[in-house]
Amino acid sequence: MSDIKFLTHEIGSLAKPPWLTKSALGRELDESDIEHARTWGEKVGVEGHRELVESLQRGGADLEEIARWSSRYCVRLQESAGVEVIWDGEQLRSEMYAWAIEHAKGFEPRGTVRSFDNKYYSKSAAVGPVGLAAPYHNDEFSFLQSVAKHQLKIPVTGAYTLAVWSYDEHHTPKEGRLGAGYGRSQEIEARRELTLDTARNLIRPNLEALIDLGATWIQIDEPGASTEEDELDLFVESFNVSVEDLDCMFSTHLCFSDYDLFFPAIEGMGGCRQYCVGFANYDRTELGTSGADRPGYEVISKFRDLPYDPILGLGVLDIHTDFIEPSELVRDRILYAVEVFGDPARIQVCPDCGLRTRSWDVAYEKLQAMVEGTRLAEEALNHAHAST
Amino acid sequence: MRRTSWPCRVVAELQAFIPGLYPRSEELVQATRDLDRGRTTQEAVDSQVERDRAAFVSGQQEAGLDLLADGMLSWQDHFRALVESADGLETGALTRFLDTNTFYRAPKASTAVPKLGAPLDERYVFPLDGPRLVTLPSPFALSHGTGVTPKTMAEGVLKPAIEALDAELVVLAEPFLAREEGAGLDGLAEALESLGGGPRVAVWFTFGDARRLLEQGAADLPVEGIGVDFYGTHLTDVPEDFPKLLLAGVVDARSSLLEEPRELAAFAQRLGERAERIALVPNGDLQYVSERIAREKLARLGNARTATTEAAA
Numbered sequence: 001m002s003d004i005k006f007l008t009h010e011i012g013s014l015a016k017p018p019w020l021t022k023s024a025l026g027r028e029l030d031e032s033d034i035e036h037a038r039t040w041g042e043k044v045g046v047e048g049h050r051e052l053v054e055s056l057q058r059g060g061a062d063l064e065e066i067a068r069w070s071s072r073y074c075v076r077l078q079e080s081a082g083v084e085v086i087w088d089g090e091q092l093r094s095e096m097y098a099w100a101i102e103h104a105k106g107f108e109p110r111g112t113v114r115s116f117d118n119k120y121y122s123k124s125a126a127v128g129p130v131g132l133a134a135p136y137h138n139d140e141f142s143f144l145q146s147v148a149k150h151q152l153k154i155p156v157t158g159a160y161t162l163a164v165w166s167y168d169e170h171h172t173p174k175e176g177r178l179g180a181g182y183g184r185s186q187e188i189e190a191r192r193e194l195t196l197d198t199a200r201n202l203i204r205p206n207l208e209a210l211i212d213l214g215a216t217w218i219q220i221d222e223p224g225a226s227t228e229e230d231e232l233d234l235f236v237e238s239f240n241v242s243v244e245d246l247d248c249m250f251s252t253h254l255c256f257s258d259y260d261l262f263f264p265a266i267e268g269m270g271g272c273r274q275y276c277v278g279f280a281n282y283d284r285t286e287l288g289t290s291g292a293d294r295p296g297y298e299v300i301s302k303f304r305d306l307p308y309d310p311i312l313g314l315g316v317l318d319i320h321t322d323f324i325e326p327s328e329l330v331r332d333r334i335l336y337a338v339e340v341f342g343d344p345a346r347i348q349v350c351p352d353c354g355l356r357t358r359s360w361d362v363a364y365e366k367l368q369a370m371v372e373g374t375r376l377a378e379e380a381l382n383h384a385h386a387s388t
Numbered sequence: 389m390r391r392t393s394w395p396c397r398v399v400a401e402l403q404a405f406i407p408g409l410y411p412r413s414e415e416l417v418q419a420t421r422d423l424d425r426g427r428t429t430q431e432a433v434d435s436q437v438e439r440d441r442a443a444f445v446s447g448q449q450e451a452g453l454d455l456l457a458d459g460m461l462s463w464q465d466h467f468r469a470l471v472e473s474a475d476g477l478e479t480g481a482l483t484r485f486l487d488t489n490t491f492y493r494a495p496k497a498s499t500a501v502p503k504l505g506a507p508l509d510e511r512y513v514f515p516l517d518g519p520r521l522v523t524l525p526s527p528f529a530l531s532h533g534t535g536v537t538p539k540t541m542a543e544g545v546l547k548p549a550i551e552a553l554d555a556e557l558v559v560l561a562e563p564f565l566a567r568e569e570g571a572g573l574d575g576l577a578e579a580l581e582s583l584g585g586g587p588r589v590a591v592w593f594t595f596g597d598a599r600r601l602l603e604q605g606a607a608d609l610p611v612e613g614i615g616v617d618f619y620g621t622h623l624t625d626v627p628e629d630f631p632k633l634l635l636a637g638v639v640d641a642r643s644s645l646l647e648e649p650r651e652l653a654a655f656a657q658r659l660g661e662r663a664e665r666i667a668l669v670p671n672g673d674l675q676y677v678s679e680r681i682a683r684e685k686l687a688r689l690g691n692a693r694t695a696t697t698e699a700a701a
Contacts, residue, residue, distance in 0.1 A: 018425070110644045111678020114412065116482060116491035117464045118420035123678065125644045165489050167644035174645055178638060178655050181597075181622030227487045256482060256491065281481060320482055 012354025014089025044080040082371035103136035125167035135209035159199035161224035226257035232265035276313030278352030315352035330373020399660035403454040404693040407559035408673035410459030451690025465492035476502030497534040507552030526562035527579035538579035566596030588612040594672035617671035630663035637671030652692035
């Protein structure tokens with residue numbers, strides 16, 4: 001029997017460095033910002049980073065060029081941490097929702113809304129038929145192909161999340177809802193029109209453009225998927241409409257939800273080859289490989305039992321805290337998942353979600369712990385197999 | 389002294405006000421982002437909070453609203469201030485708030501009987517000139533998922549918090565009950581019994597169809613007022629001769645579409661056939677729209693109140 005090996009991969013965003021965000025806001029950089037570029041360039045091995053440092057010291061650097069540097073840094077950060085399938089953590093995009101909407105037809109901005117605490121997102125309204133203004137990940141993908149040493153996975157925000165995170169002024173009646181018992185069925189019908197319009201006319205042509213460029217793994221991000229329990233069939237339908245008959249490996253990412261809600265709806269989502277799901281946020285931090293030790297992972301058996309045998313991208317890093325998961329904790333989470341699945345080939349390892357709310361220091365340490373914990377799990381399993 | 393209600397031929401008493409979490413301005417959004425990233429100071433954020441609050445209060449006054457609110461601009465969610473002020477409560481997992489893209493730290497109980505350690509300070513309940521309201525979570529909402537009963541939460545945490553307030557009305561936001569199949573009012577009713585004796589209290593059933601709760605006798609809860617979301621609830625679900633102040637959720641806090649004041653006024657008049665005392669309010673926290681949109685909705689709420697009284701005069 002060949003050695004057991006788990007693929008590690010990223011999920012999404014990383015924080016933007018101060019030298020990028022300040023430059024974007026037109027603010028002056030101070031010495032600590034320059035030092036950040038210097039030390040991280042050395043730490044993760046960004047080729048030619050001195051060119052960036054000198055450019056930042058001189059001032060007046062082109063913002064798009066600074067963003068490309070930031071992209072290089074994040075690629076190397078993940079590669080240096082040992083992550084095997086990587087991306088640039090959204091350095092060349094404004095944000096997962098805003099970037100897509102900015103490149104779509106049929107939406108208008110409606111300001112900033114809080115997500116939680118001091119975290120916010122820009123929110124737009126659908127005001128007309130949805131369309132693709134121009135493929136919006138092509139430049140990024142071409143650039144990353146030229147930079148990355150590891151395999152690439154490209155996250156693309158899914159149709160359902162774009163729809164459910166938007167106001168809908170196009171399909172919602174402007175008058176007559178007040179006190180009229182405007183029912184849930186009417187809301188769902190309006191959402192259905194917007195979601196499928198988005199899947200067909202925005203997401204799918206954008207995916208086709210990426211595949212034409214050589215993308216082999218695209219992650220459809222759907223953090224909003226379980227927002228409405230009675231719209232899960234719509235989420236599944238929009239995923240299928242987006243990817244049907246396209247020649248690429250498609251996965252999806254789900255986070256911070258009651259995952260039980262997804263069942264049985266996603267039994268019909270056969271085009272999805274991997275579910276990357278955040279669990280660590282709900283788990284204990286004590287070591288152990290029993291079900292009682294791993295309450296955050298209780299639901300994974302339902303993913304195991306899906307009829308089309310998808311891989312589970314096991315979230316092992318809580319992205320909402322600075323707590324650095326000990327590698328032994330990562331190991332135990334993986335071992336528990338393998339025990340439940342009974343097939344290590346159906347487990348891969350990733351953070352719960354994008355790490356953009358953490359500093360690079362914390363994100364780097366967490367990713368290193370994830371990689372180290374994965375190796376520990378492999379050792380434990382291979383040792384056990386060798387002993388039997 | 390400002391009037392706290394207006395006579396109206398159809399509606400015997402008509403008010404308008406804005407309970408709940410009000411959105412932060414783009415400037416405050418940026419300031420708080422900067423604070424998290426170590427690019428500004430708490431003092432700078434506090435100054436922007438003051439500017440936001442002053443603008444919100446001024447907006448309410450210009451709109452002629454009857455009770456002023458401070459907008460809860462320093463609150464991170466409905467629970468955090470109480471959780472941090474209480475012994476035996478902790479902030480728990482990040483949890484989705486209903487079916488929105490907004491999250492809160494779910495309260496977690498570390499003892500069977502949590503107690504408020506200190507009243508909410510000015511950071512959370514800012515002093516205002518004139519008749520005011522304060523919004524707190526309902527005992528059911530605060531106890532939700534903690535394993536502590538609403539009554540215990542009311543007695544140990546909410547009652548001392550309410551008793552320390554100087555407010556004409558305390559609005560208890562209840563987002564869960566209208567959406568939880570099978571949830572009854574008994575636990576809430578028992579908890580509310582223990583909150584008497586202080587300022588007047590209203591329960592605000594936000595973001596959901598309140599029909600089932602009204603059928604179960606929400607109008608008989610031991611409070612001054614009951615809030616209903618009329619984007620989720622049919623007008624005819626309000627019992628005739630409604631005996632309490634009806635907080636009528638007529639501004640949709642989850643839609644960027646702007647309400648037409650004349651439609652709101654016409655609706656208020658129809659509602660007046662069922663309730664003598666009405667307060668026009670949003671159907672939930674206005675923080676679900678941006679500050680720019682909330683400001684316009686606030687103005688239109690005031691216009692609707694004025695239009696209702698003028699139409700009835």
